[in-house]
Amino acid sequence: MTKGAETKATILEQAISMASVYGLEGLTIGQLAKETRMSKSGLFGHFGSKEALQFSVLDAVIKNFALLVMEPARKELTGNTQLEILFAKWTQWISIDQRAGGCLLIAASTELDDRPGELREYLAKQQIEWLDCIRRMAQKAVSQDSLKIGLDTRQFAFEFHSIGLSLNFSLRLLNDQKAPERAYTAFSKLMQNAKSQPTTITRYNN
Amino acid sequence: MTKGAETKATILEQAISMASVYGLEGLTIGQLAKETRMSKSGLFGHFGSKEALQFSVLDAVIKNFALLVMEPARKELTGNTQLEILFAKWTQWISIDQRAGGCLLIAASTELDDRPGELREYLAKQQIEWLDCIRRMAQKAVSQDSLKIGLDTRQFAFEFHSIGLSLNFSLRLLNDQKAPERAYTAFSKLMQNAKSQPTTITRYNN
Numbered sequence: 001m002t003k004g005a006e007t008k009a010t011i012l013e014q015a016i017s018m019a020s021v022y023g024l025e026g027l028t029i030g031q032l033a034k035e036t037r038m039s040k041s042g043l044f045g046h047f048g049s050k051e052a053l054q055f056s057v058l059d060a061v062i063k064n065f066a067l068l069v070m071e072p073a074r075k076e077l078t079g080n081t082q083l084e085i086l087f088a089k090w091t092q093w094i095s096i097d098q099r100a101g102g103c104l105l106i107a108a109s110t111e112l113d114d115r116p117g118e119l120r121e122y123l124a125k126q127q128i129e130w131l132d133c134i135r136r137m138a139q140k141a142v143s144q145d146s147l148k149i150g151l152d153t154r155q156f157a158f159e160f161h162s163i164g165l166s167l168n169f170s171l172r173l174l175n176d177q178k179a180p181e182r183a184y185t186a187f188s189k190l191m192q193n194a195k196s197q198p199t200t201i202t203r204y205n206n
Numbered sequence: 207m208t209k210g211a212e213t214k215a216t217i218l219e220q221a222i223s224m225a226s227v228y229g230l231e232g233l234t235i236g237q238l239a240k241e242t243r244m245s246k247s248g249l250f251g252h253f254g255s256k257e258a259l260q261f262s263v264l265d266a267v268i269k270n271f272a273l274l275v276m277e278p279a280r281k282e283l284t285g286n287t288q289l290e291i292l293f294a295k296w297t298q299w300i301s302i303d304q305r306a307g308g309c310l311l312i313a314a315s316t317e318l319d320d321r322p323g324e325l326r327e328y329l330a331k332q333q334i335e336w337l338d339c340i341r342r343m344a345q346k347a348v349s350q351d352s353l354k355i356g357l358d359t360r361q362f363a364f365e366f367h368s369i370g371l372s373l374n375f376s377l378r379l380l381n382d383q384k385a386p387e388r389a390y391t392a393f394s395k396l397m398q399n400a401k402s403q404p405t406t407i408t409r410y411n412n
Contacts, residue, residue: 110315154388159395162372169367170364189365
Protein backbone atom coordinates (compact mmCIF):
# COMPACT_ATOMS: atom_id res chain seq x y z
CA MET A 1 0.00 0.00 0.00
CA THR A 2 1.39 3.44 -0.89
CA LYS A 3 1.61 6.15 1.76
CA GLY A 4 -1.35 7.97 0.19
CA ALA A 5 -3.51 4.82 0.15
CA GLU A 6 -2.53 4.10 3.75
CA THR A 7 -3.54 7.58 4.88
CA LYS A 8 -6.82 7.29 3.01
CA ALA A 9 -7.53 3.92 4.68
CA THR A 10 -6.87 5.41 8.13
CA ILE A 11 -9.18 8.35 7.44
CA LEU A 12 -11.84 5.99 6.15
CA GLU A 13 -11.63 3.92 9.34
CA GLN A 14 -12.24 7.06 11.38
CA ALA A 15 -15.04 8.15 9.07
CA ILE A 16 -16.81 4.77 9.43
CA SER A 17 -16.63 5.11 13.18
CA MET A 18 -18.04 8.65 13.06
CA ALA A 19 -20.84 7.66 10.68
CA SER A 20 -21.83 4.77 12.95
CA VAL A 21 -22.49 7.28 15.73
CA TYR A 22 -23.69 10.41 13.90
CA GLY A 23 -25.17 8.84 10.80
CA LEU A 24 -24.00 9.24 7.22
CA GLU A 25 -25.55 12.72 7.09
CA GLY A 26 -23.79 13.66 10.31
CA LEU A 27 -20.46 12.80 8.73
CA THR A 28 -18.98 16.19 7.91
CA ILE A 29 -15.59 16.97 6.44
CA GLY A 30 -15.15 19.60 9.18
CA GLN A 31 -15.76 17.16 12.03
CA LEU A 32 -13.64 14.48 10.37
CA ALA A 33 -10.81 17.01 9.98
CA LYS A 34 -10.92 17.60 13.75
CA GLU A 35 -10.95 13.88 14.60
CA THR A 36 -8.11 13.00 12.22
CA ARG A 37 -6.18 16.24 12.88
CA MET A 38 -5.97 16.85 9.18
CA SER A 39 -6.82 19.93 7.20
CA LYS A 40 -10.18 20.16 5.45
CA SER A 41 -8.42 20.70 2.15
CA GLY A 42 -6.33 17.57 2.78
CA LEU A 43 -9.52 15.56 3.24
CA PHE A 44 -11.08 17.07 0.13
CA GLY A 45 -7.92 16.00 -1.67
CA HIS A 46 -8.58 12.39 -0.69
CA PHE A 47 -12.35 12.23 -1.17
CA GLY A 48 -13.40 15.17 -3.30
CA SER A 49 -16.75 15.92 -1.63
CA LYS A 50 -18.95 15.05 1.33
CA GLU A 51 -21.08 12.89 -0.98
CA ALA A 52 -18.03 10.98 -2.20
CA LEU A 53 -16.89 10.49 1.40
CA GLN A 54 -20.32 9.14 2.39
CA PHE A 55 -20.24 6.81 -0.58
CA SER A 56 -16.72 5.58 0.28
CA VAL A 57 -17.81 4.88 3.85
CA LEU A 58 -20.93 2.97 2.84
CA ASP A 59 -18.99 1.05 0.20
CA ALA A 60 -16.27 0.06 2.69
CA VAL A 61 -18.83 -1.17 5.23
CA ILE A 62 -20.72 -3.13 2.59
CA LYS A 63 -17.51 -4.85 1.42
CA ASN A 64 -16.56 -5.58 5.02
CA PHE A 65 -19.98 -7.07 5.68
CA ALA A 66 -19.66 -9.35 2.65
CA LEU A 67 -16.19 -10.44 3.78
CA LEU A 68 -17.01 -11.06 7.44
CA VAL A 69 -20.63 -12.24 7.32
CA MET A 70 -21.60 -13.64 3.93
CA GLU A 71 -18.39 -15.20 2.64
CA PRO A 72 -17.66 -17.47 5.63
CA ALA A 73 -21.20 -18.85 5.38
CA ARG A 74 -20.98 -19.39 1.62
CA LYS A 75 -17.98 -21.69 2.14
CA GLU A 76 -20.16 -24.23 3.95
CA LEU A 77 -21.51 -27.18 2.03
CA THR A 78 -25.04 -27.57 3.34
CA GLY A 79 -27.80 -24.97 3.34
CA ASN A 80 -28.48 -25.56 7.03
CA THR A 81 -24.87 -25.00 8.04
CA GLN A 82 -24.69 -21.96 5.79
CA LEU A 83 -27.67 -20.47 7.63
CA GLU A 84 -26.18 -21.29 11.02
CA ILE A 85 -22.83 -19.71 10.17
CA LEU A 86 -24.56 -16.74 8.55
CA PHE A 87 -26.59 -16.14 11.69
CA ALA A 88 -23.56 -16.56 13.96
CA LYS A 89 -21.43 -14.17 11.91
CA TRP A 90 -24.24 -11.64 11.67
CA THR A 91 -24.87 -11.61 15.41
CA GLN A 92 -21.10 -11.18 15.91
CA TRP A 93 -21.12 -8.31 13.43
CA ILE A 94 -23.97 -6.63 15.32
CA SER A 95 -22.69 -7.39 18.82
CA ILE A 96 -18.94 -6.94 18.75
CA ASP A 97 -18.18 -3.36 19.39
CA GLN A 98 -15.22 -2.54 17.19
CA ARG A 99 -17.08 0.39 15.71
CA ALA A 100 -18.09 3.18 18.02
CA GLY A 101 -21.74 3.02 17.05
CA GLY A 102 -22.90 -0.43 16.02
CA CYS A 103 -24.06 -1.67 12.65
CA LEU A 104 -23.92 1.16 10.17
CA LEU A 105 -26.07 -0.74 7.66
CA ILE A 106 -29.01 -1.04 10.06
CA ALA A 107 -28.64 2.58 11.16
CA ALA A 108 -28.38 3.76 7.56
CA SER A 109 -31.52 1.81 6.66
CA THR A 110 -33.70 4.06 8.80
CA GLU A 111 -31.60 7.14 8.16
CA LEU A 112 -31.74 6.96 4.37
CA ASP A 113 -35.11 5.32 3.76
CA ASP A 114 -36.83 8.64 3.12
CA ARG A 115 -33.96 10.37 1.34
CA PRO A 116 -33.95 9.60 -2.36
CA GLY A 117 -30.53 9.51 -3.97
CA GLU A 118 -27.54 7.40 -4.93
CA LEU A 119 -26.64 6.55 -1.36
CA ARG A 120 -30.10 5.19 -0.61
CA GLU A 121 -30.19 3.22 -3.86
CA TYR A 122 -26.80 1.66 -3.17
CA LEU A 123 -27.85 0.61 0.33
CA ALA A 124 -31.22 -0.76 -0.85
CA LYS A 125 -29.45 -2.79 -3.55
CA GLN A 126 -27.09 -4.29 -0.97
CA GLN A 127 -29.92 -5.06 1.45
CA ILE A 128 -31.86 -6.81 -1.30
CA GLU A 129 -28.75 -8.91 -2.01
CA TRP A 130 -28.45 -9.66 1.70
CA LEU A 131 -32.05 -10.91 1.94
CA ASP A 132 -31.48 -12.86 -1.24
CA CYS A 133 -28.38 -14.46 0.25
CA ILE A 134 -30.48 -15.72 3.19
CA ARG A 135 -33.24 -16.89 0.84
CA ARG A 136 -30.86 -18.83 -1.41
CA MET A 137 -29.26 -20.61 1.54
CA ALA A 138 -32.71 -21.61 2.78
CA GLN A 139 -33.56 -22.76 -0.74
CA LYS A 140 -30.41 -24.87 -0.78
CA ALA A 141 -31.43 -26.45 2.54
CA VAL A 142 -34.84 -27.25 1.05
CA SER A 143 -33.23 -28.88 -1.99
CA GLN A 144 -31.07 -30.93 0.39
CA ASP A 145 -34.18 -32.10 2.29
CA SER A 146 -33.01 -30.32 5.47
CA LEU A 147 -35.82 -27.78 5.44
CA LYS A 148 -39.36 -28.65 4.46
CA ILE A 149 -40.54 -28.76 0.87
CA GLY A 150 -42.70 -25.77 -0.02
CA LEU A 151 -41.03 -23.52 2.56
CA ASP A 152 -41.67 -19.87 1.75
CA THR A 153 -38.02 -18.84 1.62
CA ARG A 154 -38.78 -15.11 1.23
CA GLN A 155 -40.83 -15.30 4.40
CA PHE A 156 -37.93 -17.17 6.01
CA ALA A 157 -35.53 -14.37 5.00
CA PHE A 158 -37.93 -11.71 6.34
CA GLU A 159 -38.03 -13.45 9.73
CA PHE A 160 -34.29 -14.22 9.83
CA HIS A 161 -33.60 -10.55 9.15
CA SER A 162 -36.09 -9.39 11.79
CA ILE A 163 -34.15 -11.18 14.52
CA GLY A 164 -30.97 -9.23 13.79
CA LEU A 165 -32.86 -5.92 13.77
CA SER A 166 -34.32 -6.74 17.16
CA LEU A 167 -30.91 -7.80 18.48
CA ASN A 168 -29.36 -4.54 17.31
CA PHE A 169 -32.18 -2.55 18.92
CA SER A 170 -32.06 -4.37 22.27
CA LEU A 171 -28.29 -4.28 22.50
CA ARG A 172 -27.72 -0.71 21.39
CA LEU A 173 -30.67 1.22 22.74
CA LEU A 174 -31.59 -0.87 25.79
CA ASN A 175 -28.17 -2.33 26.62
CA ASP A 176 -29.96 -5.62 27.19
CA GLN A 177 -27.20 -8.18 27.67
CA LYS A 178 -29.68 -11.03 27.26
CA ALA A 179 -30.43 -9.92 23.71
CA PRO A 180 -27.92 -12.29 22.02
CA GLU A 181 -29.45 -15.24 23.89
CA ARG A 182 -32.95 -14.16 22.84
CA ALA A 183 -31.81 -13.79 19.25
CA TYR A 184 -30.42 -17.34 19.30
CA THR A 185 -33.65 -18.69 20.77
CA ALA A 186 -35.63 -16.93 18.04
CA PHE A 187 -33.30 -18.33 15.38
CA SER A 188 -33.63 -21.89 16.75
CA LYS A 189 -37.40 -21.58 16.64
CA LEU A 190 -37.26 -20.27 13.09
CA MET A 191 -35.13 -23.23 11.99
CA GLN A 192 -37.33 -25.67 13.91
CA ASN A 193 -40.48 -24.32 12.27
CA ALA A 194 -38.85 -24.50 8.87
CA LYS A 195 -38.08 -28.18 9.44
CA SER A 196 -41.25 -29.13 11.21
CA GLN A 197 -43.33 -30.53 8.37
CA PRO A 198 -42.47 -33.80 6.68
CA THR A 199 -39.91 -33.35 3.95
CA THR A 200 -41.32 -36.21 1.87
CA ILE A 201 -44.56 -36.12 -0.06
CA THR A 202 -46.76 -39.17 -0.30
CA ARG A 203 -47.02 -40.15 -3.93
CA TYR A 204 -50.03 -42.04 -5.22
CA ASN A 205 -49.01 -44.25 -8.11
CA ASN A 206 -52.21 -45.64 -9.57
CA MET B 207 -57.29 26.06 22.26
CA THR B 208 -55.84 29.58 22.29
CA LYS B 209 -54.36 31.04 19.11
CA GLY B 210 -50.86 30.59 20.53
CA ALA B 211 -51.45 26.95 21.42
CA GLU B 212 -52.94 26.35 17.98
CA THR B 213 -49.92 27.84 16.24
CA LYS B 214 -47.60 25.77 18.40
CA ALA B 215 -49.54 22.60 17.55
CA THR B 216 -49.28 23.36 13.83
CA ILE B 217 -45.54 23.96 14.09
CA LEU B 218 -45.14 20.74 16.06
CA GLU B 219 -46.99 18.79 13.37
CA GLN B 220 -44.55 20.13 10.77
CA ALA B 221 -41.59 19.43 13.05
CA ILE B 222 -42.67 15.79 13.53
CA SER B 223 -42.88 15.38 9.79
CA MET B 224 -39.42 16.89 9.31
CA ALA B 225 -37.88 14.76 12.06
CA SER B 226 -39.36 11.61 10.53
CA VAL B 227 -37.37 12.32 7.36
CA TYR B 228 -34.20 14.05 8.59
CA GLY B 229 -33.97 12.57 12.07
CA LEU B 230 -34.22 14.39 15.37
CA GLU B 231 -30.70 15.76 14.90
CA GLY B 232 -31.58 16.97 11.43
CA LEU B 233 -34.45 18.99 12.85
CA THR B 234 -33.12 22.54 12.83
CA ILE B 235 -34.91 25.72 13.82
CA GLY B 236 -33.64 27.27 10.57
CA GLN B 237 -35.13 24.56 8.35
CA LEU B 238 -38.35 24.52 10.35
CA ALA B 239 -38.63 28.30 9.94
CA LYS B 240 -38.45 27.84 6.17
CA GLU B 241 -41.07 25.07 6.12
CA THR B 242 -43.50 26.91 8.38
CA ARG B 243 -42.72 30.33 6.87
CA MET B 244 -42.15 31.71 10.33
CA SER B 245 -39.24 33.67 11.70
CA LYS B 246 -36.52 31.87 13.65
CA SER B 247 -37.14 34.16 16.60
CA GLY B 248 -40.85 33.30 16.47
CA LEU B 249 -39.97 29.60 16.69
CA PHE B 250 -37.55 30.21 19.54
CA GLY B 251 -40.42 32.02 21.27
CA HIS B 252 -42.51 28.86 21.10
CA PHE B 253 -39.86 26.24 21.93
CA GLY B 254 -36.89 28.00 23.50
CA SER B 255 -34.12 25.87 21.98
CA LYS B 256 -33.35 23.15 19.49
CA GLU B 257 -33.14 20.64 22.36
CA ALA B 258 -36.57 21.68 23.68
CA LEU B 259 -38.01 21.37 20.18
CA GLN B 260 -36.54 17.87 19.79
CA PHE B 261 -37.97 16.89 23.15
CA SER B 262 -41.42 18.29 22.27
CA VAL B 263 -41.40 16.33 19.02
CA LEU B 264 -40.39 13.06 20.68
CA ASP B 265 -42.91 13.60 23.47
CA ALA B 266 -45.74 14.28 21.02
CA VAL B 267 -44.94 11.14 19.02
CA ILE B 268 -44.73 9.00 22.16
CA LYS B 269 -48.13 10.26 23.37
CA ASN B 270 -49.62 9.68 19.94
CA PHE B 271 -48.23 6.15 19.89
CA ALA B 272 -49.80 5.40 23.29
CA LEU B 273 -53.13 6.79 22.10
CA LEU B 274 -53.26 5.06 18.72
CA VAL B 275 -51.46 1.78 19.40
CA MET B 276 -51.44 0.82 23.07
CA GLU B 277 -54.73 2.21 24.39
CA PRO B 278 -57.08 0.54 21.88
CA ALA B 279 -55.45 -2.82 22.69
CA ARG B 280 -55.68 -2.29 26.45
CA LYS B 281 -59.45 -1.92 26.16
CA GLU B 282 -59.78 -5.56 25.09
CA LEU B 283 -60.68 -8.13 27.71
CA THR B 284 -58.53 -11.11 26.79
CA GLY B 285 -54.75 -11.19 26.49
CA ASN B 286 -54.98 -12.84 23.07
CA THR B 287 -57.27 -10.15 21.67
CA GLN B 288 -55.11 -7.46 23.23
CA LEU B 289 -52.11 -8.87 21.37
CA GLU B 290 -54.01 -9.11 18.11
CA ILE B 291 -55.27 -5.53 18.34
CA LEU B 292 -51.84 -4.32 19.45
CA PHE B 293 -50.23 -5.94 16.44
CA ALA B 294 -52.89 -4.61 14.06
CA LYS B 295 -52.60 -1.06 15.39
CA TRP B 296 -48.81 -1.19 15.35
CA THR B 297 -48.65 -2.36 11.74
CA GLN B 298 -51.10 0.42 10.84
CA TRP B 299 -48.92 2.91 12.68
CA ILE B 300 -45.86 1.72 10.73
CA SER B 301 -47.59 1.35 7.37
CA ILE B 302 -49.98 4.27 7.01
CA ASP B 303 -48.11 7.15 5.60
CA GLN B 304 -49.49 10.22 7.32
CA ARG B 305 -46.02 11.30 8.32
CA ALA B 306 -43.56 12.04 5.56
CA GLY B 307 -40.98 9.62 6.86
CA GLY B 308 -42.43 6.63 8.68
CA CYS B 309 -42.16 5.65 12.32
CA LEU B 310 -40.08 8.22 14.16
CA LEU B 311 -39.65 5.94 17.17
CA ILE B 312 -37.94 3.21 15.13
CA ALA B 313 -35.80 5.76 13.28
CA ALA B 314 -34.88 7.50 16.54
CA SER B 315 -33.88 4.16 18.08
CA THR B 316 -30.95 3.78 15.71
CA GLU B 317 -30.29 7.51 15.53
CA LEU B 318 -30.00 8.06 19.26
CA ASP B 319 -28.66 4.73 20.48
CA ASP B 320 -25.07 5.98 20.58
CA ARG B 321 -25.79 9.52 21.71
CA PRO B 322 -26.03 9.77 25.48
CA GLY B 323 -28.43 12.38 26.76
CA GLU B 324 -31.96 13.18 27.88
CA LEU B 325 -33.48 12.47 24.50
CA ARG B 326 -31.97 9.00 24.36
CA GLU B 327 -33.01 8.22 27.94
CA TYR B 328 -36.58 9.33 27.29
CA LEU B 329 -36.82 7.16 24.18
CA ALA B 330 -35.26 4.15 25.91
CA LYS B 331 -37.72 4.48 28.80
CA GLN B 332 -40.65 4.55 26.40
CA GLN B 333 -39.34 1.57 24.43
CA ILE B 334 -38.93 -0.43 27.64
CA GLU B 335 -42.55 0.40 28.48
CA TRP B 336 -43.59 -0.67 25.00
CA LEU B 337 -41.87 -4.06 25.33
CA ASP B 338 -43.38 -4.38 28.78
CA CYS B 339 -46.84 -3.67 27.41
CA ILE B 340 -46.42 -6.58 24.97
CA ARG B 341 -45.06 -8.81 27.72
CA ARG B 342 -47.92 -8.08 30.12
CA MET B 343 -50.54 -8.81 27.47
CA ALA B 344 -48.85 -12.14 26.76
CA GLN B 345 -48.74 -12.80 30.50
CA LYS B 346 -52.46 -12.09 30.71
CA ALA B 347 -53.07 -14.56 27.88
CA VAL B 348 -51.06 -17.17 29.79
CA SER B 349 -53.09 -16.57 32.95
CA GLN B 350 -56.25 -17.00 30.87
CA ASP B 351 -54.97 -20.33 29.51
CA SER B 352 -54.85 -18.95 25.95
CA LEU B 353 -51.08 -19.11 25.70
CA LYS B 354 -49.05 -21.96 27.11
CA ILE B 355 -47.98 -22.12 30.73
CA GLY B 356 -44.32 -21.34 31.17
CA LEU B 357 -44.17 -19.16 28.05
CA ASP B 358 -41.12 -16.89 28.15
CA THR B 359 -43.02 -13.64 27.77
CA ARG B 360 -39.88 -11.50 27.47
CA GLN B 361 -38.80 -13.69 24.57
CA PHE B 362 -42.30 -13.31 23.14
CA ALA B 363 -42.02 -9.51 23.36
CA PHE B 364 -38.58 -9.59 21.70
CA GLU B 365 -39.98 -11.56 18.77
CA PHE B 366 -43.21 -9.54 18.51
CA HIS B 367 -41.12 -6.37 18.35
CA SER B 368 -38.75 -7.82 15.76
CA ILE B 369 -41.60 -8.30 13.30
CA GLY B 370 -42.48 -4.60 13.35
CA LEU B 371 -38.85 -3.60 12.85
CA SER B 372 -38.64 -5.87 9.82
CA LEU B 373 -41.94 -4.53 8.47
CA ASN B 374 -40.72 -0.95 8.81
CA PHE B 375 -37.45 -1.85 7.07
CA SER B 376 -39.07 -3.72 4.17
CA LEU B 377 -41.73 -1.10 3.61
CA ARG B 378 -39.59 2.00 3.93
CA LEU B 379 -36.25 1.02 2.44
CA LEU B 380 -37.27 -1.69 -0.03
CA ASN B 381 -40.83 -0.51 -0.83
CA ASP B 382 -41.84 -4.16 -0.55
CA GLN B 383 -45.64 -4.13 -0.74
CA LYS B 384 -45.78 -7.73 0.46
CA ALA B 385 -44.19 -6.75 3.75
CA PRO B 386 -47.49 -6.32 5.69
CA GLU B 387 -48.57 -9.80 4.60
CA ARG B 388 -45.22 -11.25 5.68
CA ALA B 389 -45.49 -9.47 9.01
CA TYR B 390 -48.93 -10.98 9.58
CA THR B 391 -47.66 -14.44 8.70
CA ALA B 392 -44.80 -14.04 11.16
CA PHE B 393 -47.22 -12.86 13.85
CA SER B 394 -49.56 -15.84 13.26
CA LYS B 395 -46.61 -18.18 13.63
CA LEU B 396 -45.51 -16.45 16.81
CA MET B 397 -48.99 -16.82 18.32
CA GLN B 398 -49.25 -20.42 17.11
CA ASN B 399 -45.92 -21.32 18.71
CA ALA B 400 -46.94 -19.64 21.93
CA LYS B 401 -50.07 -21.77 22.05
CA SER B 402 -48.60 -24.97 20.74
CA GLN B 403 -47.79 -26.79 23.96
CA PRO B 404 -50.52 -28.14 26.20
CA THR B 405 -51.85 -25.53 28.58
CA THR B 406 -52.62 -28.09 31.27
CA ILE B 407 -50.08 -29.86 33.40
CA THR B 408 -50.52 -33.48 34.34
CA ARG B 409 -50.77 -33.69 38.10
CA TYR B 410 -49.82 -36.86 39.90
CA ASN B 411 -51.90 -37.22 43.06
CA ASN B 412 -50.47 -40.13 44.95
